[in-house]
Amino acid sequence: MMIAILAMLATGKYLDRTRARRHGAPSMVGDVRGVSAPNFDLATLDGRRVKLSDYRGKAVLLNFWATWCSPCKVEMPWFVDLQKKYGNDGLVILGIAMDDSESAKIAQFAHEMGVNYPVLLGTDKVSEDYGNVEFLPTSFYIDRDGKIVGKGTGLLGRGEIEANVRKALASPLADVNKAQTSSAQAHDAKAPAIAQ
């Protein structure tokens, strides 16, 4: 029995690794804490390009959502509040819209929801890179060093989301970043604006 269980676990891990090799990236399946968040280059609703690497040194909450996802709507006002509350501490929230609809419709929806953070247009590639995001909402919490410190699938409570945000903000690089204020300010000048 023990041998069978061990064999099952080994086969599962092997399949994970095979999948990861196929995509040329670390496995994003299962527990992804400690894994480097895959970089991306996505269009914003207003036509700019945004890379995750633009935000190195910031804590990032990466939220996959869609206009047709009712649970996603529940989280959005919380994200608006969290962006206001922790923006000065270095939190950046990025919404990745997984809709097939036109960007104008997504923009209208985001406007109606009072979204105060960048909304990016999702692609199959970014979904694949993040472990095939199959259900929404799904959020990744990324520390200032670009490592994933938490993942939430489905609607979480606001308290749990905020706890993950604090974890992302409290990364070991935080003190280093404070010491490198001048460099961070230079980075901010280049990074895309948070407000839409």
Place this chain on the structure above:
Amino acid sequence: MIRAWAFPLCALLLASFALSQEPGFKVPSVTLAPVGKVRVKAGSSATVELDFRIGSEFHINSNKPKSDVLIPTALKLSSAEPVSVAGLKYPAGQEVSFPFAPTEKLSVYSGDFAITTVVKASAKAVSGNYPVTGELRFQACDRSACYPPRSIPVKFEVAVEGR
């Protein structure tokens, strides 16, 4: 000897696939119950009921969801001469509140639901079997997450009795 190992081996492989998936990963299912052959005389019509079953734990939007941004359940059917399909009738959705939006009522289908359509054979139809094909598009959610829109194939056969 091989037979003795076949079952444990299959179970092992299935369990391995399950373990390699995301914890809590589920795939919403909507299935169409088998549709018997629809018999129609040339020049007349028949009503066909298509029975669908939604996997437990899931719901899908009705054909008339309460918001423009929600994706309605929609059936598209096509047929070739001498058979035509028309008059799709969707059931009314159940108005339900979910934990993710307790103050909002959504119009959804859950469990079993049926869509009816009318199949007509033209007056000059020649006897024979004619396929009707199409797809049901839906977008499912459970109590805390939503899943991308999907489509399932729909197919049944119409037996026409010519004059």
